[in-house]
Amino acid sequence: MAAVRALARGVRLGSNSIGRNRSLIFNSVQRRGIAACIDPSIGLTDEQKEFQKVAFDFAANEMAPHMAEWDLKEIFPVEAMRKAAQLGFGGIYVNPDVGGSGLSRLDTSIIFEALSTGCVSTTAYISIHNMCAWMIDTFGNNEQREKFCPDLCSMQKFASYCLTEPGSGSDAASLLTSAKLQGDHYILNGSKAFISGGGDTDVYVVMCRTGGKGPKGISCLVLEKGTPGLSFGKKEKKVGWNSQPTRAVIFEDCAVPVTNRLGAEGEGFTIAMKGLNGGRINIASCSLGAAHASVLLARDHMCVRKQFGEALSNSQFLQFKLAEMATKLVASRLLVRQAAVALQEGRPDAVSLCSMAKLFVTDECFSICNQALQIHGGYGYLKDYAVQQYVRDIRVHQILEGTNEVMRMIIARSLLTES
């Protein structure tokens, strides 16, 4: 599939000039990572290799050629994402009976890692959408699952996860958006901040306060765009993640039927955190994809760029740099995949492992992409070269879905409260 498109485009692989066409730079990276020691298909089952192949092909053909344009023009690529959904990427770990693909967390990580090489920002949004679909699938009753999941899995409708507020980020449990019961509706008042997809998406999974203070007073409600009282703030201007709009979500006497509540009152925080465990693996996987692409770009650049009479690849310092980057990449990949397995098996260490994976991998992969940019020299700073977009896009992975500081809190707590 990727091969045929490349042949048809007449792309000449292996050309050796700096000023080469950007499409060559992109295409060479997504070609299923040909560099034996960092090959992401090592250790996978045949079926997982097939999933990965589809994801890499899709990334190379449908995403990578547009990655820069989507970033520059801040386009939310609805059509491309719907194409992805047709392949089953809309609800990867959602139950097949409501339109999902029913795959494991490890399969999901592999898929997002591959897709991310095509566009981190879009893949990250797809992962958030998947998280929301899973939350409704897992904690919703049959009516809710049948009402929302099929459209989400096909991406006929898009979803947003609403937890953070202007006054409560890391301290998520202190959220203030209130949901007062009136008859058979909750009346919502408050606002959410930094909501990915906000304003352009259709389904909002909102954590709000139905009870007293703290986590036990929080419930989870699902509402749809167009509900009276639901409005959005201005589109934020961001350093990266520009292919998804980010807006505040505002509730002013917004009435939501009680039948839209996922689970019981007071279960909202637990639902939110369980969603985030998977979300953290997904975000870490997106960082992995960017780092993998960046290592290949750096290596290719080193082979081509000559200074002091020889290619950069002859410089021992840069060779060592590249080796360190590759080592960190493989270590990160192994940690994420282990965390994914722990989560899907429901192991007791799953939450800590997911936090460790998110912490370690987002930090290391940012460092890898940053190094790759440095290796490109001045060219790395130009938007003609993809490496800067990987750096800008994954910088935020160290912040959202729980800051890396909060990850440390979770890990420390698990170490210190063991009896």
Add this chain to the structure above:
Amino acid sequence: MSGRVLVGVKRVIDYAVKIRVKPDRTGVVTDGVKHSMNPFCEIAVEEAVKLKEKKLVKEVVAVSCGPQQVQETIRTALAMGADRGIHVEVSGKDYETLGPLQVSKIFAALAKKEQADLIILGKQAIDDDCNQTGQMTAALLDWPQGTFASEVSFEADKLKVVREIDGGLETIKINLPAVVTADLRLNTPRYATLPNIMKAKKKKIANVKPADLGVDVCSRLEVLKVDEPPQRQAGVKVETVEDLVGKLKEAGRV
């Protein structure tokens, strides 16, 4: 009319890999190198699956010849929509020397055994670029052939094939059963969907040996030497046209 289509899929070195010649010059390095389905075979599978979706054929059977690893390639075909697979086991020295003549004999035997109405192959493989298997298979079966197909359709009980030829496009009508080889513009192969990849796990791949089909896979060709293309030499700059003509005459080019 059994409505059965045989599709040949070949496992080749991935098109994006930089090929390296083995130090002993007997071939190229294949160990540890990424392999995938020949791009023209992908197009062939896509066409067969499309015909099945249009209900013009009933069953698509993906066939590959080689060692254990070719099962991956058959699985990819199954994930794209083929119904079942046949793995013709050829390994070791036999596999290294396997060429169009042996493969076409295998396909001819299978076509008779499976009572196929149509064989669709890729026009050529990207490793040997032979462009022979389809033609030889048709000759062995004494079936009509529609090679370099850019369009295939059924008209009454015949097959209409638009072929890409040097002069442009040629349209022919051939009787069934027939052999068709797929060219680049025949279609754009679909992505396998996640559900189809999982369904493919349950589809059957039968194992067959060439001897069972009465085929001798001994090669009539011997590879003497494999070399890299010559390194591009630096050019020479000349001052005048007379110099240029002089140099060309020296090199025997004029």
